[in-house]
Each structure stands twice: as C-alpha cells, then as structure tokens.
Amino acid sequence: MEVERDKLREQIMRQAQGALSMSIAYIGIVNRLFAHLADADSVSPKWLAQKTGMNTDYVARWCDAAYAFEYLEQPVENIFGLTPLGHAFLDDQPGNLISFAVQSMLSAHMAERAAGLMRTGECPGEKILNEWETILPWFGPMLEHMFGPLLKNEIIDRVPAFSEVDAQGGTIIDLGCGNGWYLRAIIGSYPKLRGIGLDGIGENIDQAVKAAEREGLTNRLTFAVGDIYNFHVDEPANLIAMNRSLHHVWDQKKKIFTILRDHLCPGGSVVIWEPNWPLEYENLRIPDRRALAFQNLSEHVLGNHFLHADEIVAELKAVGLKPEVFSIAGGRDVVITGTRSK
Ligand SMILES: C[S@@+](CC[C@H](N)C(=O)[O-])C[C@H]1O[C@@H](n2cnc3c(N)ncnc32)[C@H](O)[C@@H]1O
Numbered sequence: 237m238e239v240e241r242d243k244l245r246e247q248i249m250r251q252a253q254g255a256l257s258m259s260i261a262y263i264g265i266v267n268r269l270f271a272h273l274a275d276a277d278s279v280s281p282k283w284l285a286q287k288t289g290m291n292t293d294y295v296a297r298w299c300d301a302a303y304a305f306e307y308l309e310q311p312v313e314n315i316f317g318l319t320p321l322g323h324a325f326l327d328d329q330p331g332n333l334i335s336f337a338v339q340s341m342l343s344a345h346m347a348e349r350a351a352g353l354m355r356t357g358e359c360p361g362e363k364i365l366n367e368w369e370t371i372l373p374w375f376g377p378m379l380e381h382m383f384g385p386l387l388k389n390e391i392i393d394r395v396p397a398f399s400e401v402d403a404q405g406g407t408i409i410d411l412g413c414g415n416g417w418y419l420r421a422i423i424g425s426y427p428k429l430r431g432i433g434l435d436g437i438g439e440n441i442d443q444a445v446k447a448a449e450r451e452g453l454t455n456r457l458t459f460a461v462g463d464i465y466n467f468h469v470d471e472p473a474n475l476i477a478m479n480r481s482l483h484h485v486w487d488q489k490k491k492i493f494t495i496l497r498d499h500l501c502p503g504g505s506v507v508i509w510e511p512n513w514p515l516e517y518e519n520l521r522i523p524d525r526r527a528l529a530f531q532n533l534s535e536h537v538l539g540n541h542f543l544h545a546d547e548i549v550a551e552l553k554a555v556g557l558k559p560e561v562f563s564i565a566g567g568r569d570v571v572i573t574g575t576r577s578k
Contacts, residue, residue: 257305258340261325263298264307265334266370270318270325273308278317327377331385338378339527342371346534359539362484365437376415376443379480387421390564397475397505397573402426406474409499410434411464412481416444416457419477423457432469434462464492472501479509482548483540489551496574497555503578506557512570513542525568545570 264270272287273279279287281296288295299316302308307322324333349364365372392398401408405428410419413433423431435441444459464478464485476496485492496506511528514520520529532542545561549572552559557574564571 255340255344258337259344260298260301260305261307261333261337262341264302264322265325265327265337266374269295269298269302270307270322271327273316273318274323274326278311278315280315284316327381332381334374335378335381338371338374339382342368342375342378343530343534345371346537347530349537350533353537359537361539362436364537372437372439373443376417376440379414380417383479384417384421386565386569387418391509391562391571392422392425395507395562395571395573397507397575398422398426400503400505401475402428404474404503405429406501406504407432407469407471408475408477409469409473410477410479411467412436412478412484413444413459414440414479416440416447416459418479419457420444420447420451420453422477423453424451429456429474431457432473433457433459434464434467435459436461436463467495469499472504473499474501474504476500476504476506477509478506480511482508482510483535483543484538486540486543490554493551493555493557497557497576500557500576502576505573505575506552508548508572508574509564510545510548510570510572511542512563512567513544514567515544515546519567522568524566528568545572548572 267290268288269284269290272284276283276287281299282292284290284299285292285295299308302322303310303316306319307325308316309319310316323329325337326332327334345368349360353359368375408419408422408429408431410416410431410433413419413435416433419431419433423429433441433444435444438461441459441461448454448457448459464481465488476499482492500506511531513528513532514525519525528542535541549559549561552572552574557576560573560575562571562573
C-alpha cells in the first residue's frame, strides 16, 4: 500500500514538474528571452533584461528557474547560455517545441476560468480571448507550429479539392484564418491561386498581413478583420476553407452552411478541418486524444463544443453539397469536403 502510494506520488510529481517546465519555457518564449540568449553566447541576467526591455529582478529569477529546468547552463557564476533543450524553444527552428509551452499556459488559464465559471454556469464566449495579454500574440504561431506539418504531410496530397482548385485557378477563402498560415502555405504552393483570409481578431490579421509581406505573397493574398456570420465576397470562390473555426459558429449552422454553399462556384468545395470528437467514448482515453477532452471543456467557456464528423456531413448534405471524409492524425482530426455540383 505504502509502496503504491509512493509510486503514485512520484508519478504525480513528475507530471507537476512537467507543467512547471512548460510555464518557465512559456515566459522565455513570449518575452523573447530564449531568442536573445541564442543571439549572444553567454550573458548576464542584467544584459538579458536590457536587451529584452524586461525588469532585471524578474529576469534574474527566471534565469534561476530556467537553469533549474535545464533550459540554461551557467558556465561561470551569474552568466548564462542556452542548452540544446533551450534551443528547442526558438521559433526559427523547424520542429520546435513552442506550441507545447503556449498550449500548456493557455490550458492553465482556461482551467482557472472554467473552475470559477462552473459555479454559475456562465459561458462568457469569445470575448474571453481578449484576456490573453501575453498568449494572444502566440495563439496563431502555436496553431501554425502544431498543424502546419499535418497540412503538408497528410492533407494537401490526399484531399483532391486542392489539386482540383489548382487546375481551375481562382480564389480560396479562409474563414477564421487566424494568423493566415494555412492560406500562405496553399497560395505559396499553388501559383495560379488567389486567397482571401478573414478573422474576427485584429491581432491575427496584423500577423497574417506581415507574414504575407515577408513571404512576398501580397499580390495574391488579402486579409481582413470580419465576421463569419455576416461575411460576403462578390466573386464566388473555388474553395472555402474553415480550419478549426466551424465549431466556433456552429450555433448558427443552418445560416453558415447556406452562406458557404452560396459563395461556392459550380464544382467548388468547402474544406472543413476540425478536431474529431469520437463517437466511441473510450477513444478519449487514447493518449494523443486526451487533450481533446480538456479542450472541449475550454471550448465550453467560449460557448462552443467539438463536433462528430457525422454532424458536419449531415449539414453539408442538407444544403446540397456532396461530402467526403478524410481521417487525419490517426483519427484525432478530420477533414471533410463538401462539393457543389457543376
Ligand atoms: C482555433 S482558431 C483557428 C485559426 C486558424 N484557422 C488556424 O487553423 O490556425 C479559430 C479562429 O476562428 C476565429 N473566429 C471565431 N469566430 C469567428 C467569427 N464569428 N468571425 C470571424 N472569425 C472567427 C477566431 O478568431 C480564431 O482565429
């Protein structure tokens, strides 16, 4: 019994330390401490504070914590440099670990809000996103780091809507485009296409515009702040993408699916990418789907919930679009296309 409890304590302690290590990494990412440490070789906390515009006492304590969690090494007293683990949190590194730290902090924030709101049942809705003073600028990059590789490795070549739209040329609209990473990736790969991205959060659109400028795509890409519930584009689209945004507007699904169909040109497709809430309840226990159950609790705070693929298919059929379902990431996500007849 005693041995069992000791084992349990060790297991929980390791998990708690894991959460702490993500918190320390988060501070290093959002205040660019890792980035400046990478530029210099070995530096004092005072130098780091000056470079980043942060408070010296806070930076000194962060250095202690980052040293404790092996993000920093200390070759001489009070002089710090990045370890290989610290390097893994730099945003110019392919396969970097930034999204884990940002997601972890977002989860802690949402858990605190859910704990309080559970007492009254209030769901404050999307306005809660404005509480994320330090998280919001990293929300788009977090999604980009998490899902960019999936788009490239599992979706583009498998979902025929992309090669079809490439053959036709024309316009792609991305509704709830976040920082625009998806549209930039598609437009970058298909030189005949133009793109329009729309999102409700100004910070996301600012990031999307800057990234499109950096990548030389502004002649074919435009981004604007707007509302999916009321969006209108004069020219019909060849492809309308909604990545992890449909569940945000599901409360008015009839209206949304009618708007989607009416904005498609004949032969055009909507391409919906969503987390796949499992039909078999026990699948929530699959290790890489556990986070889905936590995120669905967070979504409740925003007034949303995750969807079964079948629910989306039913709405596509109801507006006369022909559905096709693609299981992604071992079934954790789903891409569903709905094609308008020619
Ligand atoms: C989970 S994020 C996904 C962002 C992006 N599609 C991606 O894959 O990175 C959902 C996005 O939908 C946007 N959104 C939610 N409701 C919206 C609405 N009514 N109008 C416009 N954008 C909305 C949010 O601002 C947020 O950027």
